[in-house]
Amino acid sequence: MSENKKEQEIVEALKAKLGQSLLTARIQKPRRIFATVSPSALTDSVKFLMESHGLRHLATITAVDLGKDIAVYYHLIGGEITMNLRADTPKTEPKLPTIVPMIPGAELYEREVYEMFGVIFEGHPDLTHLILPDGWPENVYPMRKEWKTDAIKNEIAKALGEKLE
């Protein structure tokens, strides 16, 4: 796999840096790496990838509802490499450390994941509604799988105290 030299370098460096905290790492194809780290190692990993490998551009943060857990992907880019760094957090008490102090551009993305999936980003400067309106019913995280559209509609109606068409 000499054609993926840079990708391999990053994976090896992550392995050496994180040890047990690096749960999985694979080179999906040229220019694309997927890696999972334990939540406690998240900020260290982001910092390491930024400083040692120049992955400074955060394209976005994606959350995926896995049933028991919520997987949060940080798409970090530097040059041609896209690293999809993932950390899982339990759905019963989803929380991750914020990365805003390192990457200010993460602010809106974290707020979006917070609203849609209920993940608390500890240390975020302003974890408030961005997309959903004020007065949105509490504990309704619309992108979670258990929330079907009709159920969300009922909750909004309840919150507004009126019947929606």
Next chain:
Amino acid sequence: MKNLSENTFSVPFGPQHPALKEPENFMFTVDGERVVDVKIRLGYVHRGGEKAFEARTYTQGLYLVERICGICAMAHQLCYVNNVEALIDIEIPRRADYIRTIIAELERIHSHLLWVGVAGHEVGWDTLFMYAWRDREVVLDLMELTTGNRVLHASNTIGGVRRDLTSEMISRIRKGMKLLKERTNYYKAMIPKERTLMKRAVGVGVLKPQDAVALCAVGPTLRASGIKRDVRRDDPYSAYDETPFDVITYDGCDVASRVLVRVDEILESIKILNYALEHLPSGPIAVRLPRGVPAGENVSMVEAPRGEDIHYLKSNGTDKPERYKVRAPTLANWPAVGAMIKGGYIADIPIVLAAIDPCMSCTDRMTFTEVNSAKSWQWSRDELRRYSLKWRGK
């Protein structure tokens, strides 16, 4: 300064995604004519796209993804098919790659011309608006000729494209490009000398390179701060690995640079188009696919006219995606807008906002709070524009 929108908006049903442009709400804190702070609220046109993908088949998703944005329809659809095709692990015909590149570049020219016009309009130079939008018609006619539609082209399918290019189409595109090259070169020569625009653009809405990187800006906004990043070069898709072009950067870091980057990019797009038309391979335009999409995940990116567009797809092996995530370029540029606006004048807000090409609807409203009196009031975008022209004209 909290809860500014509570009384002004009743938000229609739908918890969903901000990749869709249009009415956003900004909270500006101003001190006299200076802007001290800005807060943004999105979601007024949130149509539930991401949730909707999970309830639709991949083929239905093909048409849903286009409707995220009328202007970058091709960019979103291209990102989507790249994602799905990567999971199916299929090579599409080279001719289809080239046709996709051609349509994507036509879209970029149309979007940039539209924007140059809007920029002119925002600073009260409506002649430029008329000129640019007249020229944009050339592209829209070519879009109709090649795809059947002026907007929402529906030109891609999973496995290729839906319409072939005939030799007559090719010669008409060439003719159109010849005309547009002439016109764009004229703008390129004229704009830096035109005081109407330059007085409002040079040194306005400054985004320093280090801020652009830290705030994760994308596209022409990033490149106007001197950062050389373009998905077409860094992570090539379709035929971009073969088509020669330059990544345009300017280092003025202001609105003027954002204008110049886009004008130059139109010329680069024409270069790509001419190359692609010349080297268009022969052969089929689509392949038949096996049924279903295997389980897995993939991330694809394209350079939309406004910048990097990133989509994430997770498949569970059924005919519907488990998760489909879209992050359109405008969302990535909002944090940078904060940096551009703080410390600037109220009168410069319209052009600074317009400079990231955010596609906001005219119904947009802004709330102003005066620091000393804590008085707040609302202006429509049009009222703000009129105020801006009057104030600057003093």
